[in-house]
Amino acid sequence: MATLRAAKQALRKEVKKRLASLSEEEKLRQSQIVSQKLFQHPRYKSSRRVAVFLSMADEVCTDAVVRAVLGSGKACFIPRYLAGGNHMDMLRLKSLEDLASLPITSWNIRQPADSDTEREEALSTGLCSKPTAPVSRAQQQTLRRSPMEVKKDDNGAMSRNATHPR
Known part of the structure; x- marks a missing residue:
């Protein structure tokens, strides 16, 4: 496990170094490519x-x-990380003006305040897909099957539970 942790740290350090070497124009160009691919996805x-x-x-x-x-x-949901914990909620964003009015975190990202309790929470009101850490090709094949629910155990191993419509 220590070897895996060290490999992840080395990979993160290398990725951070490569990202730092990119110009702002290149970051914007690549961001546009990623966005367009997302917009074309079924x-x-x-x-x-x-x-x-x-x-x-x-x-x-x-x-x-x-x-x-x-x-x-479409309904847009953004994260709110609660202070002093590792819990995250995905809360509804109403408009660009709403986004501009949100407080800025120590990471320089806007998010709803901890005291903001009036927003719709994505997971309590319907299915919402969240990104996950990089996975192996075998895990990708499992993740592509649907419908399903994928869970991680305490060791980070992934398991698949089929869900069936009633």
């Missing part, structure tokens, strides 16, 4: 609810995705 096109992680400066810029989701009339 699952995005058919979705009515989309959860979007707001980006930090060294990540794929998700501003265009937020604008597109809100502009298309």
Whole structure:
């Protein structure tokens, strides 16, 4: 396990180094490519609810995705990390003006305040897909099967439970 942890740390360090070497123009170009691929995906096109992680400066810029989701009339959900914990909720964002009014975290990302209890929470009101850590090709094949529920155990192993419509 220590070897795996060390390998992950080395990979993160290398990725961070490569990202730092990219110009702002290149980051924007690559962000546009990622956004366009998302917009063309059949699952995005058919979705009515989309959860979007707001980006930090060294990540794929998700501003265009937020604008597109809100502009298309889809429900847009963004994360709120509760202070002092590792829990995250995906809360509904009403508009770009709503986003601009949110407080800024220590990571320089806007998110609803801890005291904001009036927003719809994605997982309590319907199915919402969340991104996961990189997985192996075998795990990708498992994740592509549907309908299903994928869970991780305490050791990070993934398991698949088929869900059947009633």
